[in-house]
Amino acid sequence: MLGLNKKDTGLFIxxxxxxxxxxxxxxxxxxxxxxxxxxxxxxxxxxxxxxxGIFAIGFNILFGLTGYLSxxxxxxxxxxxxxxxxxxxxxxxxxxPAIILSVxxxxxxxxxxxxxxxxxxxxxxxxxTLAFAQMSFAMAYxxxxxxxxGETGLQVYNxxxxxxxxxxxxxxHFFGLEMRSTFELDLGAWSFSFxxxxxxxxxxxxxxxxxxxxxFRSPFGLMLRAIKTNQTRLNYTGLNSRPYTLAAxxxxxxxxxxxxxxxxSMDPLAGAERMQWTASGExxxxxxxxxxxxxLGPLLGAGxxxxxxxxxxxxxxxxxxxxxxxxxxxxxNGLIWVAEHFVGSGWHLTLGLLFMLIVIFLPGGLMExxxxxxxxxxxxxxxxxxxxxYAPAGE
Amino acid sequence: xxxxxxxxxxxxxxxxxxxxxxxxxxxIFGTLGVVNxxxxxxxxxxxxxxxxxxxxxxxxxxxxxxxxxxxxxxxMEVKTPYVESWFGEATxxxxxxxxxxxxxxxxxxxxxxxxxxxxxxxxxxxxKRPHADQILVTFGLAIVIQEIVKHYYGANPIPTPAPDALxxxxxxxxxxxxxxxAVIYPLWRLVYFAxxxxxxxxxxxxxxFTTFGMVVRxxxxxxxxxxxxxxxxxxxxxxxxxxxxxxxGLAGVMYxxxxxxxxxxxxxxxxxxxxVVVVGGMGxxxxxxxxxxxxxxxxxxxxxxxxxxxxxAIYLPSIDQIIIYLVAIIVLLTRPRGLMGRRGVMEE
Numbered sequence: 254m255l256g257l258n259k260k261d262t263g264l265f266i267x268x269x270x271x272x273x274x275x276x277x278x279x280x281x282x283x284x285x286x287x288x289x290x291x292x293x294x295x296x297x298x299x300x301x302x303x304x305x306g307i308f309a310i311g312f313n314i315l316f317g318l319t320g321y322l323s324x325x326x327x328x329x330x331x332x333x334x335x336x337x338x339x340x341x342x343x344x345x346x347x348x349x350p351a352i353i354l355s356v357x358x359x360x361x362x363x364x365x366x367x368x369x370x371x372x373x374x375x376x377x378x379x380x381x382t383l384a385f386a387q388m389s390f391a392m393a394y395x396x397x398x399x400x401x402x403g404e405t406g407l408q409v410y411n412x413x414x415x416x417x418x419x420x421x422x423x424x425x426h427f428f429g430l431e432m433r434s435t436f437e438l439d440l441g442a443w444s445f446s447f448x449x450x451x452x453x454x455x456x457x458x459x460x461x462x463x464x465x466x467x468x469f470r471s472p473f474g475l476m477l478r479a480i481k482t483n484q485t486r487l488n489y490t491g492l493n494s495r496p497y498t499l500a501a502x503x504x505x506x507x508x509x510x511x512x513x514x515x516x517x518s519m520d521p522l523a524g525a526e527r528m529q530w531t532a533s534g535e536x537x538x539x540x541x542x543x544x545x546x547x548x549l550g551p552l553l554g555a556g557x558x559x560x561x562x563x564x565x566x567x568x569x570x571x572x573x574x575x576x577x578x579x580x581x582x583x584x585x586n587g588l589i590w591v592a593e594h595f596v597g598s599g600w601h602l603t604l605g606l607l608f609m610l611i612v613i614f615l616p617g618g619l620m621e622x623x624x625x626x627x628x629x630x631x632x633x634x635x636x637x638x639x640x641x642x643y644a645p646a647g648e
Numbered sequence: 649x650x651x652x653x654x655x656x657x658x659x660x661x662x663x664x665x666x667x668x669x670x671x672x673x674x675x676i677f678g679t680l681g682v683v684n685x686x687x688x689x690x691x692x693x694x695x696x697x698x699x700x701x702x703x704x705x706x707x708x709x710x711x712x713x714x715x716x717x718x719x720x721x722x723x724m725e726v727k728t729p730y731v732e733s734w735f736g737e738a739t740x741x742x743x744x745x746x747x748x749x750x751x752x753x754x755x756x757x758x759x760x761x762x763x764x765x766x767x768x769x770x771x772x773x774x775x776k777r778p779h780a781d782q783i784l785v786t787f788g789l790a791i792v793i794q795e796i797v798k799h800y801y802g803a804n805p806i807p808t809p810a811p812d813a814l815x816x817x818x819x820x821x822x823x824x825x826x827x828x829x830a831v832i833y834p835l836w837r838l839v840y841f842a843x844x845x846x847x848x849x850x851x852x853x854x855x856x857f858t859t860f861g862m863v864v865r866x867x868x869x870x871x872x873x874x875x876x877x878x879x880x881x882x883x884x885x886x887x888x889x890x891x892x893x894x895x896x897g898l899a900g901v902m903y904x905x906x907x908x909x910x911x912x913x914x915x916x917x918x919x920x921x922x923x924v925v926v927v928g929g930m931g932x933x934x935x936x937x938x939x940x941x942x943x944x945x946x947x948x949x950x951x952x953x954x955x956x957x958x959x960x961a962i963y964l965p966s967i968d969q970i971i972i973y974l975v976a977i978i979v980l981l982t983r984p985r986g987l988m989g990r991r992g993v994m995e996e
Contacts, residue, residue, distance in 0.1 A: 320780070322780045322783065322784075324783075369977060369981060372980075372981065372984075373980065373984060375779055376683050376779045376783065377926065377930075377980070377984070379779075379780075379783060380922050380923070380926050381926075381977070381980060383919060383922065384919070384922075384923050384973045384976055384977065385973070385977075387919050387973065388970050388973035388974070391969040391970050391973075392969070392970055394969070395969045396969060396970065530919065531791075531915070534787055534791075537784065537787075541784065594796075594799055599795065599799060601791060601794075601795045602791075602792060602795035602796065602799070604791065605788045605789070605790075605791030605792035605794075605795060606788070606792055607788075608784065608785075608787070608788030608791065609770075609785055609788035609789060609792065612781055612784045612785040612788060613770075613773070613785060616777075616781060
């Protein structure tokens with residue numbers, strides 16, 4: 254179907270079903286129960302799942318296929334956000350032009366950065382992209398203040414022109430369909446919310462996912478894999494790999510721009526901190542955690558991190574006391590003392606540890622973990638070891 | 649002329665910090681071939697060694713002085729640091745006052761230990777892994793260290809003043825025959841520069857004139873051959889990692905009076921130090937030092953009003969924020985090996 258083979262079609266249909274039914278899947282616990290804090294089915298979080306999913310899918314096209322580790326992708330996300338907010342300021346709250354422009358701006362931006370950075374490979378490439386991203390961040394904060402509104406961040410004000418607005422709604426909308434409008438469905442003790450913004454992002458995410466599948470299975474994708482495997486050999490066979498890497502870089506930059514545009518469409522704000530290199534690190538982590546070079550991995554990683562970020566940040570000391578209350582006091586306090594480091598504002602510590610553990614023990618990410626477990630149970634010991642699946646280019 | 653001199657001086661202290669961190673980064677990269685994204689965190693740990701020592705020294709015994717009353721009329725609590733009660737008041741206060749320089753003695757063993765543990769416990773397992781993995785795992789480690797420090801020391805900068813004796817400023821211009829008050833410079837920054845020059849000189853002397861240093865240099869050139877000669881190069885490289893960590897830590901200790909340490913200072917310096925290493929030439933120690941000072945001075949020149957307004961005229965306002973990156977990009981594109989990079993080191 255759609256130019257996909259049987260297995261991929263199955264995967265695609267599976268992803269479609271999961272995203273379509275996400276409001277149900279994410280809210281498995283009744284709204285009033287104690288477990289309700291583990292629900293993730295509210296619009297804001299679900300939007301973040303799919304938006305960061307798009308970001309990670311795009312990053313995976315570059316990193317997973319070519320092995321070029323970019324530490325500056327957040328710059329494209331930020332550029333996309335700024336572009337989208339400018340469209341809101343100038344035209345109207347309709348998100349279609351905003352998203353189109355954000356993809357274009359991020360694409361152009363990534364052509365420039367990619368053209369320069371891709372002259373080097375390996376760690377030089379990482380450092381170059383890092384330097385570019387930090388430069389963009391510094392510029393957004395200071396030099397480009399007329400464009401970015403500096404520290405305050407860019408937002409839409411009442412006296413902005415909004416030429417095409419007319420009597421359109423005062424919130425971001427898709428031809429009149431407001432992004433924030435939500436349909437609440439109460440089924441007994443459960444309540445589910447269906448948000449327009451989420452479904453809009455989800456549709457785009459599915460398109461992005463489909464495109465990435467096609468890229469993975471195309472001759473172009475094969476070429477990118479060849480670059481990752483052995484770029485030197487590729488050069489010796491007389492192929493110039495630069496156009497391919499640049500194309501991959503720009504595609505992933507446009508994905509990041511799309512994610513940035515969607516982020517601004519859900520909440521018409523853009524700030525420089527979206528461009529910071531820790532934000533770039535986050536998407537790297539999502540991709541690695543899920544499994545770089547796999548189709549489903551980045552989506553999985555993005556969902557995993559955003560879900561646990563949300564859950565872990567919410568837990569505080571009193572919640573912990575509630576959990577460990579049944580234990581003797583000494584043990585309880587000890588456990589809480591340990592757990593305190595990792596929850597609430599300590600979520601970043603958990604994230605860092607997770608990052609290290611994944612890189613150390615499971616370089617192939619969750620997808621590799623799943624494969625290993627499946628292999629163990631099916632008793633197939635002759636499967637090829639997939640460790641070290643991704644190697645950086647230019648080694 | 650005096651304005652130029654002042655800018656050079658201004659650039660020296662930041663340049664010193666860049667040079668020290670970049671030196672350590674290069675040392676690690678040159679010996680172990682590992683790109684250490686956690687090096688900024690080591691710089692930060694050094695700075696927090698100074699904070700910790702200050703806290704330890706001011707641990708106080710609390711006694712109630714019935715003579716004095718606080719503003720509510722209750723007997724006032726008098727805190728006497730233990731150091732004062734042990735060594736007498738004058739000596740005790742002197743020790744507390746000089747806590748930052750004293751922290752050097754405290755930081756060296758701590759940093760060596762941290763470096764040793766880091767290398768043996770984590771980095772060792774990543775020699776054979778691709779550079780991407782090394783970058784990622786040290787990046788994760790940097791986050792972890794940063795968050796632990798944040799958890800225990802809080803998110804706000806902690807003031808750690810320089811000793812009173814070194815707190816004033818110094819009329820540098822008079823020495824060189826300028827008018828008085830033309831070139832005034834904070835004394836501590838001069839101390840910082842002198843200190844870093846000392847450390848850099850020490851590291852170079854150590855590598856140049858000791859047998860240990862000779863072996864390390866030989867190992868940087870050809871690790872395998874040194875190993876074949878029956879020398880346990882790994883152990884020496886581990887120690888080199890410790891030294892690099894100590895250098896970063898010392899840079900952090902002495903930097904605390906210039907900028908109050910906070911948990912993200914390491915990250916702030918790390919990116920710039922990487923740029924410095926790349927500009928200097930990956931794997932070249934003199935290159936790292938040179939590029940550190942050069943970029944530091946360049947940055948302070950770009951912050952001059954005259955320069956700024958010149959660049960504003962050609963539509964590049966706030967050039968000081970981005971000058972380092974611009975220079976790095978230009979250097980990398982025109983001279984990919986860096987200013988003093990050796991042939992064949994990290995080239996394609």
